[in-house]
Amino acid sequence: MVETNNQEETDRYWNAITGNGGEEAPCGWCKDRWGFFWQITPRRLLELVGGPDRDAGKRAMDAVLTMKKIDIAAIERALK
Helix, strand or coil: CEEECCHHHHHHHHHHHHCCCCEECCCCEEECCCCCEEEEEEHHHHHHHCCCCHHHHHHHHHHHCCCCCCCHHHHHHHCC
């Protein structure tokens, strides 16, 4: 797992792996050109899923299940 600090960093890792012969996979996972899998995970997602508000954590996780590359803004919109 690669923990990222923001969307820009998430995008940079994701694009480096998938844009160089890799493949996208669900829930923040991607495979590099050598066949190794990586999960690119924003720290914000970990905060939301592991936070004290279980309902917010569930909504965040439900949003992630619809994604390939994690979109922090979309997850935060799902919390409203």
